[in-house]
Amino acid sequence: MKLTEARQQFISSWGAFGTHWGINRTMAQIHALLLINPDPLTQDDIMEELNVSRGNVNMNIRELINWGLVERVLLPGERKEYFSAEKDIWKVVKQIVKERKKRELEPMLSLLDKLEEVEGDKRDKNVKAFIDTVSGIRKLGKQADKTLDLMIKAEENWFVSNMVKLFK
Amino acid sequence: MKLTEARQQFISSWGAFGTHWGINRTMAQIHALLLINPDPLTQDDIMEELNVSRGNVNMNIRELINWGLVERVLLPGERKEYFSAEKDIWKVVKQIVKERKKRELEPMLSLLDKLEEVEGDKRDKNVKAFIDTVSGIRKLGKQADKTLDLMIKAEENWFVSNMVKLFK
DNA sequence: CTGTATTTTCAAAATATTTTGAAAGTTATC
DNA sequence: GATAACTTTCAAAATATTTTGAAAATACAG
Numbered sequence: 001m002k003l004t005e006a007r008q009q010f011i012s013s014w015g016a017f018g019t020h021w022g023i024n025r026t027m028a029q030i031h032a033l034l035l036i037n038p039d040p041l042t043q044d045d046i047m048e049e050l051n052v053s054r055g056n057v058n059m060n061i062r063e064l065i066n067w068g069l070v071e072r073v074l075l076p077g078e079r080k081e082y083f084s085a086e087k088d089i090w091k092v093v094k095q096i097v098k099e100r101k102k103r104e105l106e107p108m109l110s111l112l113d114k115l116e117e118v119e120g121d122k123r124d125k126n127v128k129a130f131i132d133t134v135s136g137i138r139k140l141g142k143q144a145d146k147t148l149d150l151m152i153k154a155e156e157n158w159f160v161s162n163m164v165k166l167f168k
Numbered sequence: 169m170k171l172t173e174a175r176q177q178f179i180s181s182w183g184a185f186g187t188h189w190g191i192n193r194t195m196a197q198i199h200a201l202l203l204i205n206p207d208p209l210t211q212d213d214i215m216e217e218l219n220v221s222r223g224n225v226n227m228n229i230r231e232l233i234n235w236g237l238v239e240r241v242l243l244p245g246e247r248k249e250y251f252s253a254e255k256d257i258w259k260v261v262k263q264i265v266k267e268r269k270k271r272e273l274e275p276m277l278s279l280l281d282k283l284e285e286v287e288g289d290k291r292d293k294n295v296k297a298f299i300d301t302v303s304g305i306r307k308l309g310k311q312a313d314k315t316l317d318l319m320i321k322a323e324e325n326w327f328v329s330n331m332v333k334l335f336k
Numbered sequence: 337c338t339g340t341a342t343t344t345t346c347a348a349a350a351t352a353t354t355t356t357g358a359a360a361g362t363t364a365t366c
Numbered sequence: 367g368a369t370a371a372c373t374t375t376c377a378a379a380a381t382a383t384t385t386t387g388a389a390a391a392t393a394c395a396g
Contacts, residue, residue: 003286020271111181126171221356224355247365248371
């Protein structure tokens, strides 16, 4: 397979992949494009490569910056802004985990804390089922939260080798 | 907080949570409703509780069954079909992981295998950047794949206690 | 300052997804 | 095998999301 075709396939499937994870196609494609480009690109480069409008590129680049996956690069002597993606995939994964944990897991856990204190007689099977479900989710969620914290702080080698040890 | 309000909140936030994970709101809400109900429910029960149409309930229930999260229950002497969700959260998580791994991770890994064999001189920095990115993702993806396999087979206690050990 | 290059914004248009509801299909009962 | 109870389907409508593009804002160079 030629590089051009391989790049296209990578970008397109990274885009499709993203949509399964609540990320819009263009955002995922821009990320993919920046990942496989050794040098930073401008908004115009991205518009041209992906055939999307300026506004679209601008908004999604901003979002990628919010996620901490892309950074603005200013090249000396150049007026335009360039953009470049973090290339170390372990860092990328950690950054995504960190953000989603903050945006989704943590708020969910604090809600569950409140919900577990629901009023009512635990001998009522509706109350019992509710509390059991909520506390089951909360317990597992708390564990996940801790494990992810560990992962976020970890070096790739340390984490992977610990995971591998579990297979022994 | 009263049970009624707590149930509402749980259902609504489980729905919002789902939308961040590529699951539609109604599907997540039906799942939530079944999780907190001690007894199985009919399509009509669900329609009434969530205020959604029959067709919508029917389609999303089917999807939940495909995901292995809900099962049809036939009560003796009853004509209607009842539905009930798996209540063990560890099993629920494993089931979701198993399905998403099959639907998303595995196809991605086989694509990456192909893409890594792209033609071209590795001294060309575009070729090099492409291969480096693809092989980085592939390597980490393969590791995730193995770890998830382990998790899918594991008992909750075994898995959690191994995770806890990492903290020592 | 002034003019120009560049970036940002955002209302409207395009597209995609979800929901509805009525009709068709199925299954059980008598 | 006719009727009634229930389930499934799916085209059309409603809703939500994404994209566009042109105007406004900003930044820079002379």
